[in-house]
Amino acid sequence: MPTPKLNNYLGTFRKMRGFSQREVAFLLGCRNSAKVSRYEHDRRLPSLETIFAYEAILGTSARELFGGIQERAVRQALHRVRLLRRRLERQSDSPILTRKVEFLRSVAEGDNDELHYEAVPKA
């Protein structure tokens, strides 16, 4: 049976790089490893600043470090993209509206070059 991604892979990438929690705490500028443990066990969400620090320390993108959260956020955002597109399509036609709908369609289908996303496989 397939499984959704974990919320974060901070522990995985830390261990891959061979760091201890105490060393990561030092690199993040924390006083001790308790906070690092809470981040890894998903008992506390790091601040945006800490996320960027994690990216730099572990040499991995936030997208990979927070796989489950990213997956969920994208899924929910895309759901709202489809809703807004449908709503806009029902409104009267205008050049700006057409442009917005086209953009939303490309986002939903995953072929927007600006976003560098690949298409979501259909279930």
Place this chain on the structure above:
Amino acid sequence: MKRNYGRRFLRVLAVDLSTRGFGYAIFEGPDMLVDWGTKDIRVDKERITLRNIGDLLQRYEPSVLVVEDCAHVTARRTARIARLTEQMLAVARTHGVSGCSVPRAAVYRHFAENNARTKYEIAVALANGFPALALRLPPKRKPWQSEDPRTSIFDAAAFGITYLARRRSSAPRPKGGNTA
């Protein structure tokens, strides 16, 4: 970067029990090792082991718990380990996780294809496949030495990899696929 949230995999928790605790490895598919480690347990071994396994099941929510098949004819595990393995599978069921027993003979058969025939050679093969594990690779055991506790991690990883390989080979081929 690619949007890949449609990708799905099987998360597997593989556990190898030893006389003083256990080693574990968690895979997401055959290429991604999520977590690994050992737990050293010296008192109240059964209860603490089951509690730790419960914690791992709760934290990682695996699809399958892979353990050694202690009932297999080639198995050489003590009655305590065999009993504890059964209890572990029962704990997994209470978490809604299916259990799978892999005989050690199947592990040796699987790794023999890569010319890894001993425990140490299997550990080296795993360390080559997963560089993160190389940091935990113990030195080769001398005949007068007892087994390094870190070996449990490699045994657990070997069970996990063998399970995933067997599952892949027994998976039905997609219809209309490549027939060349």
